[in-house]
Amino acid sequence: MTLSVYNTLTRQKEVFTPLVPGKVGMYVCGMTVYDYCHLGHARVMIAFDVIARYLRHRGFEVNYVRNITDIDDKIITRANENGEAFNVLTERFIDEMHKDSASLGIEMPDAEPRATAHIDDIVALIETLIDKGFAYPAANGDVYYSVRKFDGYGKLSGKVLDELEAGARIGVDEHKQDPLDFVLWKSAKPDEPHWESPWGIGRPGWHVECSAMSKCCLGNTFDIHGGGPDLKFPHHENEIAQSEAANGAHYVNTWMHAGAVRVDGEKMSKSLGNFFTIREILDKYPAEVVRFLLLSSQYRSAINYSEESLKESHTRLERFYNALDGVEVGAIEDVENDFSARFHAAMDDDFNTPEAIAVLFELARAINKAEGAEQAALAGQLRYLGSVLGCLQSEPKDFFQAGAGDEADWIETMIQQRLDAKKAKDFAAADAVRDTLAAKGIVLKDGPEGTTWIKQ
RNA sequence: GGCGCGAUAGCAAAGCGGUUAUGCACUGGAUUGCAAAUCCACGUAGGCCGGUUCGACUCCGGCUCGCGCCUCCA
Numbered sequence: 001m002t003l004s005v006y007n008t009l010t011r012q013k014e015v016f017t018p019l020v021p022g023k024v025g026m027y028v029c030g031m032t033v034y035d036y037c038h039l040g041h042a043r044v045m046i047a048f049d050v051i052a053r054y055l056r057h058r059g060f061e062v063n064y065v066r067n068i069t070d071i072d073d074k075i076i077t078r079a080n081e082n083g084e085a086f087n088v089l090t091e092r093f094i095d096e097m098h099k100d101s102a103s104l105g106i107e108m109p110d111a112e113p114r115a116t117a118h119i120d121d122i123v124a125l126i127e128t129l130i131d132k133g134f135a136y137p138a139a140n141g142d143v144y145y146s147v148r149k150f151d152g153y154g155k156l157s158g159k160v161l162d163e164l165e166a167g168a169r170i171g172v173d174e175h176k177q178d179p180l181d182f183v184l185w186k187s188a189k190p191d192e193p194h195w196e197s198p199w200g201i202g203r204p205g206w207h208v209e210c211s212a213m214s215k216c217c218l219g220n221t222f223d224i225h226g227g228g229p230d231l232k233f234p235h236h237e238n239e240i241a242q243s244e245a246a247n248g249a250h251y252v253n254t255w256m257h258a259g260a261v262r263v264d265g266e267k268m269s270k271s272l273g274n275f276f277t278i279r280e281i282l283d284k285y286p287a288e289v290v291r292f293l294l295l296s297s298q299y300r301s302a303i304n305y306s307e308e309s310l311k312e313s314h315t316r317l318e319r320f321y322n323a324l325d326g327v328e329v330g331a332i333e334d335v336e337n338d339f340s341a342r343f344h345a346a347m348d349d350d351f352n353t354p355e356a357i358a359v360l361f362e363l364a365r366a367i368n369k370a371e372g373a374e375q376a377a378l379a380g381q382l383r384y385l386g387s388v389l390g391c392l393q394s395e396p397k398d399f400f401q402a403g404a405g406d407e408a409d410w411i412e413t414m415i416q417q418r419l420d421a422k423k424a425k426d427f428a429a430a431d432a433v434r435d436t437l438a439a440k441g442i443v444l445k446d447g448p449e450g451t452t453w454i455k456q
Numbered sequence: 457g458g459c460g461c462g463a464u465a466g467c468a469a470a471g472c473g474g475u476u477a478u479g480c481a482c483u484g485g486a487u488u489g490c491a492a493a494u495c496c497a498c499g500u501a502g503g504c505c506g507g508u509u510c511g512a513c514u515c516c517g518g519c520u521c522g523c524g525c526c527u528c529c530a
Contacts (some may be wrong), residue, residue: 312479
């Protein structure tokens with residue numbers, strides 16, 4: 001089977017062929033760290049987490065780079081508001097981001113370059129662009145990229161320069177030679193964080209950071225570049241312009257963009273203010289439920305977030321953990337069967353997680369029907385294939401009883417009371433106990449090995 | 457205005473030119489003291505109008521509606 005991946009640049013699925021056989025270089029635009037991550041960030045992180053996991057599962061040696069933008073206007077503004085140094089702010093939110101991603105089961109990237117640690121690379125890249133005539137320093141100390149000098153501008157986003165120019169929303173800046181030019185280096189205002197450069201003290205523009213860091217970590221040309229849907233233009237378009245002009249080499253083979261997370265049909269975003277942070281959701285729902293929800297639709301399609309969708313995600317997971325509950329799980333490994341073939345075919349088709357999950361549901365049904373060694377083998381397979389998605393790794397008991405807190409002892413006492421009542425054939429008393437527990441969201445399950453309970 | 461994406465059963469969400477997606481919800485049955493879980497059974501869904509085809513949800517054209525980008529944004 002071949003792996004095919006949708007490439008934003010060509011707008012079609014292509015057979016994935018890495019530059020170096022067996023190896024994949026992947027760069028994903030990460031966070032600007034001035035606030036907590038929201039669900040939209042989670043979507044991108046989880047999408048590319050699964051992509052990296054699957055590529056590795058398929059035997060590729062993956063070098064996954066996800067940058068951190070730790071200097072930027074919003075960071076400076078927020079730090080000033082808080083009355084703290086910008087790097088104190090960014091350190092804190094980098095820490096919080098790591099906590100959020102860890103709780104969502106997201107594996108750490110192989111490298112997490114920070115913009116402020118690559119100022120030299122950025123300055124060198126800008127110098128190259130000036131030398132080659134693609135950029136110019138302005139009188140105010142800024143350096144701009146001359147968009148019209150780059151022939152391929154617009155090839156990723158499908159924008160046409162003259163159409164952009166016709167748009168009335170481009171802010172005109174007296175220092176720019178063309179309104180469409182974008183900033184590579186921003187001169188520092190008084191009291192702003194700054195670094196030395198040939199054009200005076202200042203800080204890098206956002207777009208050039210990624211060109212410099214990706215070059216540093218992965219070279220002039222690499223396999224996959226990913227990011228959120230709103231980065232396609234202008235961010236990624238500008239990266240192409242910078243990198244290809246400076247390096248004289250094709251920049252990225254496969255561009256991948258995750259779909260948006262919406263709330264009530266509108267994109268979740270900081271600017272609209274309609275965002276839910278990861279941690280406020282994790283306050284109410286287990287992390288796996290959130291992860292599973294985001295994998296329940298294909299990574300490129302838009303997904304509408306709601307409490308309802310989280311609840312359904314939880315119910316869906318219950319089916320898996322019910323299949324695993326009380327079952328002897330065999331070796332955690334794949335089994336050569338139809339489930340495996342279909343799971344891999346789905347993932348090979350542009351990482352079609354909803355289709356892969358559908359196969360896992362059928363596998364769960366097979367586990368429910370099977371017995372003995374066959375059941376154990378299938379359960380091991382479910383655990384194994386689940387791990388490729390970073391799901392289904394909890395103990396069923398932990399999944400079902402999560403959120404019960406310190407009620408466990410009391411629940412056990414109540415269960416014993418009910419067992420005594422049942423033994424005495426006092427079913428009314430037994431049912432009363434169950435109703436009491438049910439009122440607290442505790443559902444009892446009588447099985448051959450005694451009574452267990454789940455917290456709903 | 458420019459460019460692009462989407463419209464699938466009650467809900468969510470996939471594949472596919474002709475054969476059951478999948479899950480949740482619903483209904484009936486088996487099982488259970490009663491439940492829970494599980495199993496079995498149960499849904500002719502594919503925005504609208506044309507076209508291609510022996511046959512289209514699936515390809516082509518038009519329309520309508522929704523969304524995204526065109527400004528910082530994952």
